[in-house]
Amino acid sequence: MEKINVTQAARQFSDLLNRVFYQGVSFELERGNKAIARLCPVATPRRVAVRDLNRLFAALPRLNEDAQSFAQDLDAIRKAALPEQDPWA
Secondary structure, three states, rough: OEEEEEEEEEOHHHHHHHHHHOOOOOOOOOOOOOOEEOOOOOOOOOOHHHHHHHHHHHHOOOOHHHHHHHHHHHHHHHOOOOOOOOOOO
């Protein structure tokens, strides 16, 4: 972690933010040789590898014979939910 005086940080703020964002650098801001703040990247969400997704999908329950019945139920719902015809049109 780099240490930087708050006056310098104010003058170079845009550059510091770019370094934090693009390079992952962290800064400790000091005033009078005393640390008062930190400028660091936010924690990014953990990325999931494809192999982990495949494992996750393989662990999900299977619909098996229920899949066909489920699909038929969805079709029936879609047909029943058609918008009403406008009698004035």
